[in-house]
Amino acid sequence: MSAAARSPRLRRRPSRTVPASIVAVLLLAIGVLAVVAAVGRLVDGRWASQVSAPASAVAGVTWGSAAVLAAAAVVAVLGLVLLVAALKPGGHKAAALQVEGAGVVADREYVVSTRAVARLAVARADDVDGVDQVSASASGRRVHVDVTTSSQQRDVVRSQVLGAVSEGLTGLGLSPRPRVTVAVRTREV
Amino acid sequence: MRHHAGGLNRTWLAVVGLVLLLVGAAGIVVGAGLLTPLGRAVGLQLTRPAPDDKVAGRATASAFASTGVVTLVVVVGVVLALLGLAWLVAQVPRTGSARPLRLEDDPARGLTRLEAGALTDAVEAQIQALDGVQSASAVLRGDARGPDLTVKVTAGDRTDVRRLLQAIEAGPVRDLGEALDTQVRRLGVQVEVDTGRRRTHRITL
Numbered sequence: 001m002s003a004a005a006r007s008p009r010l011r012r013r014p015s016r017t018v019p020a021s022i023v024a025v026l027l028l029a030i031g032v033l034a035v036v037a038a039v040g041r042l043v044d045g046r047w048a049s050q051v052s053a054p055a056s057a058v059a060g061v062t063w064g065s066a067a068v069l070a071a072a073a074v075v076a077v078l079g080l081v082l083l084v085a086a087l088k089p090g091g092h093k094a095a096a097l098q099v100e101g102a103g104v105v106a107d108r109e110y111v112v113s114t115r116a117v118a119r120l121a122v123a124r125a126d127d128v129d130g131v132d133q134v135s136a137s138a139s140g141r142r143v144h145v146d147v148t149t150s151s152q153q154r155d156v157v158r159s160q161v162l163g164a165v166s167e168g169l170t171g172l173g174l175s176p177r178p179r180v181t182v183a184v185r186t187r188e189v
Numbered sequence: 190m191r192h193h194a195g196g197l198n199r200t201w202l203a204v205v206g207l208v209l210l211l212v213g214a215a216g217i218v219v220g221a222g223l224l225t226p227l228g229r230a231v232g233l234q235l236t237r238p239a240p241d242d243k244v245a246g247r248a249t250a251s252a253f254a255s256t257g258v259v260t261l262v263v264v265v266g267v268v269l270a271l272l273g274l275a276w277l278v279a280q281v282p283r284t285g286s287a288r289p290l291r292l293e294d295d296p297a298r299g300l301t302r303l304e305a306g307a308l309t310d311a312v313e314a315q316i317q318a319l320d321g322v323q324s325a326s327a328v329l330r331g332d333a334r335g336p337d338l339t340v341k342v343t344a345g346d347r348t349d350v351r352r353l354l355q356a357i358e359a360g361p362v363r364d365l366g367e368a369l370d371t372q373v374r375r376l377g378v379q380v381e382v383d384t385g386r387r388r389t390h391r392i393t394l
Contacts, residue, residue: 007328007330007337007339007375007377008191008192008193009377010190010339010377010378010379012193012195013195014195015193015194015195015198016195016198016199016202017193017194017198017280019198019202020194020197020198020201020202020276020280021277021280023201023202023205023276024273024274024276024277024280025273025277026273027269027270027272027273027276028269028270028273028274028277029273030266030269030270030273031265031266031267031268031269031270031271031272031273032266032270033266034262034263034265034266034269035262035263035266035267035270037262038259038260038262038263038266039263041259042256042259042260042263047253055245055253058244058245059243059244059245059246059249059250060243060244061243061244062240062241062242062243062244063216063219063220063238063239063240063241063242063243063244064220064221064222064239064240064241065220068216068220068244069216069217069220069221071216072212072213072214072215072216072217072220073213073217074213075209075212075213075216076209076210076212076213076214076216076217077213078206078209078213079205079206079207079208079209079210079211079212079213080206080210081206082202082203082205082206082209083202083203083206083207083210084206085199085202085206086198086199086200086202086203086206087199087203094379097350097351097354097380099351099354099355100355101355101358101376102355102358102359102362102363104358104359104362104363104366104372104373105358105362105366105372105373105374105375105376106372106373106374106375107374107375107376108358108375108376108377108378109375109376109377109378110354110377110378110380111377111378111379111380112350112379112380112381112382113379113380113381115381115382116380116381116382119346119382119383119384120346120350120382122346122384123346123347123382123384171349171351172350172351173350173351
């Protein structure tokens with residue numbers, strides 16, 4: 001069986017599609033412009049003015065000029081950014097679930113997206129009495145819930161939301177279990 | 190669910206990033222007049238280019254006037270454009286689903302070809318019939334002896350996800366294995382949660 005026939009892991013690191021697409025488009029553009037300019041030179045016998053004018057301007061600059069130093073610094077920083085994008089693993093967009101199977105498969109992988117975890121946390125928090133508005137964000141190891149309440153018993157609301165969300169996520173079977181934090185803001189009535 | 194070019198992207202981003210970093214660092218070293226002292230420090234006599242030299246002198250200008258160099262520019266441009274295009278095309282996620290499954294060992298006695306889509310349609314329909322499921326999509330990879338099923342299921346925020354996963358494995362996945370007369374080699378399930386129907390399942394008194 002070919003490698004392409006195997007399923008990719010569902011819990012994976014970011015594939016850096018955005019920077020890769022940008023660099024690919026730039027490479028394509030540079031290549032096409034170089035070909036168009038060079039073919040024009042071969043056909044007409046001279047470089048087009050759109051090429052020769054900027055080339056002459058660049059050629060007249062000395063190595064020690066501020067423009068060259070600035071351009072070199074920009075290129076170096078761009079290179080550093082691309083290197084960091086390539087080497088930094090990045091966070092997972094999904095969390096693993098530990099669920100007992102029915103024994104009909106040899107290997108299983110269950111995941112839930114971090115966006116889904118946040119939505120489940122919002123749903124559990126929204127069930128708590130006294131919660132007016134709720135939003136949540138989740139990463140692989142942490143779930144943070146922001147609650148707005150008009151109740152005067154702010155600490156009670158916080159502890160009830162924390163309990164409800166923690167219980168809901170424990171029942172989900174997340175592995176590792178994320179740390180739940182709750183921030184409560186009181187709304188003046 | 191789909192194959193992404195993560196490894197390819199990271200490899201080429203590292204290569205391009207390293208090249209840009211080295212070019213930029215070289216420009217800074219030359220422009221700041223550090224080339225000669227740095228060369229001396231490593232035992233080399235590096236005096237050119239000096240900070241007051243022009244970026245491109247007469248030699249460079251005459252080189253770009255020759256047909257050979259212009260032809261080289263065309264070749265390099267074509268290579269860069271093709272590399273960029275290939276890299277761009279690689280960004281399109283690939284499903285890589287199974288080719289039609291052959292369900293007979295001995296082709297001389299006849300061969301049954303089964304489209305993977307027919308099986309995944311059945312799996313999707315069964316999963317969508319489960320309690321709490323809003324939508325489902327499935328991809329079958331591998332072959333008839335070692336099927337590899339990946340499912341993306343969207344559930345409501347009131348759904349018991351553990352029970353749903355057990356039901357998927359005990360129902361549609363078991364049926365898939367029985368239909369192919371083999372054990373499913375690998376099952377992957379990605380759970381999403383949709384709150385879109387939440388309000389329709391709630392009564393406010």
